Amino acid sequence: MDEVARAIADPVRREILEMLHASRLSAGEVAARFDISRPAVSRHLKVLRDSGLVRDELVGRRRFYVLDPEPLAGLVGWLARVTRPAGWEHRLDALETEVYRTRRERRADRREEHTA
Structure with missing residues (x-):
């Protein structure tokens, strides 16, 4: 590199x-x-x-x-690691979890409305 x-x-x-x-x-x-x-x-x-x-x-x-751009891959990967804010993966995972939880709750609420 x-x-x-x-x-x-x-x-x-x-x-x-x-x-x-x-x-x-x-x-x-x-x-x-x-x-x-x-x-x-x-x-x-x-x-x-x-x-x-x-x-x-x-x-x-x-x-x-x-x-031959292949040798640039290592440098690109390193640049991505040092320029990406720390903890982004964790924050995105948490956001994904929250989105799925909200969808589940909405589906459950809709089912309750239809059965009531």
Whole structure:
């Protein structure tokens, strides 16, 4: 998870991930969208590849980069745990219990009205 967090900490790498979310691209196609050198883009792609966020596919003599969102799952889960207010599951369970109890009571009241 730390490697993924470090990889997405850089705004250029986040932008590359967004581009690869839309379609697979070659390193040249990625580099053409930035005002930085091709070697700099290659270093960013290497960091993303080493973190598992992108993989490369060789098609003929061209190498394409493809987003692999799976390594983000651990980070997403951690973010969900630390951003969710503590005790929400308990509160939602209590709310669900109260809803079912109220429904039961209403059905019982209706039955009593029909039998009276």
